[in-house]
Amino acid sequence: MAENELVLKQRNAPGFELQIKLVDGRELQILNRGKKTEQRYSIDILSLQDKSKKSLTIAWKWLAASIAFFLTMLLLLIVLPDYLSANKNIYLGIVLLVGTVASIVCLLKFWKHTARTQIFYSRNAHVPLIILSVGKPCKKSFASFIAAIENRIKKFRSHMAVDGDKQLTGEIKMLRRLSDEGVISKNEYEKAKSKLLGGFDSNFVKR
Numbered sequence: 001m002a003e004n005e006l007v008l009k010q011r012n013a014p015g016f017e018l019q020i021k022l023v024d025g026r027e028l029q030i031l032n033r034g035k036k037t038e039q040r041y042s043i044d045i046l047s048l049q050d051k052s053k054k055s056l057t058i059a060w061k062w063l064a065a066s067i068a069f070f071l072t073m074l075l076l077l078i079v080l081p082d083y084l085s086a087n088k089n090i091y092l093g094i095v096l097l098v099g100t101v102a103s104i105v106c107l108l109k110f111w112k113h114t115a116r117t118q119i120f121y122s123r124n125a126h127v128p129l130i131i132l133s134v135g136k137p138c139k140k141s142f143a144s145f146i147a148a149i150e151n152r153i154k155k156f157r158s159h160m161a162v163d164g165d166k167q168l169t170g171e172i173k174m175l176r177r178l179s180d181e182g183v184i185s186k187n188e189y190e191k192a193k194s195k196l197l198g199g200f201d202s203n204f205v206k207r
Contacts, residue, residue, distance in 0.1 A: 008145040010136040020130065022149065026156055030130065041183050043129055045153050046160070047174050052120045052146060054134065059113035066106035073099025118146060124171055125192035127184060168196045 006022035015035035023029050026046065032039040076095045084091055120130040135142050172193055179189035 006145065006148055008132070008137075008142070010133055012133055012136070018132070020132075020145075022152070025152070028130070028149075039182065041178060041181050043178075044170075044174065045149065046156055047123055047171055048120045048129065048153060049123050049126075050153050050157065051150055052118050052130075052132075055117050055119055057113075057115050057117060059110045062106050062110035062113060066103045066110060069099055069102040069106060073103070120149075122171055122175065122192070124168060125175065125195050127175060127188055127192050129178070129183070172196050 008018075008020045010018045012018065017031075017033045019031040019033075021029045021031075022045075023042075026044060028043045028045055030039075030041055030043065073095060076099070077092060080092060080095065081088060116134040118132045118134050119128045120132075121127060122129055132142070132146075175184065175189050175192050178184050179186055184192075
């Protein structure tokens with residue numbers, strides 16, 4: 001994949017779009033557009049870890065809700081007949097219908113919110129900065145984009161010897177900017193800053 005072709009576009013839901021573009025060989029420009037919001041920010045690839053990591057987010061609450069509705073329906077179908085006389089079949093039919101529909105809706109929500117993601121973390125503080133849906137828009141273009149970015153990070157890293165303390169300072173400044181822009185939370189920034197400050201050389205901290 002040529003450098004000027006390093007662009008990835010993903011549509012994760014109607015009205016929600018993510019675009020990532022490599023500019024000048026080492027700056028990633030990210031556009032995150034929602035139905036009523038638009039967020040633009042940039043990240044230097046040298047501030048990222050060499051390898052991205054895959055993650056599986058499972059919507060456990062929707063799975064638990066589906067199982068709960070199903071078990072409740074079964075329990076009512078077993079218990080209610082002893083307390084019903086007239087119109088028993090109608091009431092049991094309503095229980096069966098409502099329980100089945102609720103279980104299916106929750107299963108669909110579980111399927112929708114369970115997702116495989118590929119995450120680029122900041123180099124030292126391990127803050128998730130770029131979260132991508134695996135395989136979108138297609139497996140081939142997604143894999144090519146990830147490989148191209150990771151190879152470019154390694155290439156720059158091998159040709160640039162940057163002092164460790166300067167790396168940490170640069171990462172703190174970048175994370176503060178991303179916090180101000182609303183890309184990461186204030187809490188994430190404060191935790192990352194504490195972690196990064198702990199990695200400074202003692203002589204640097206005294207200055």
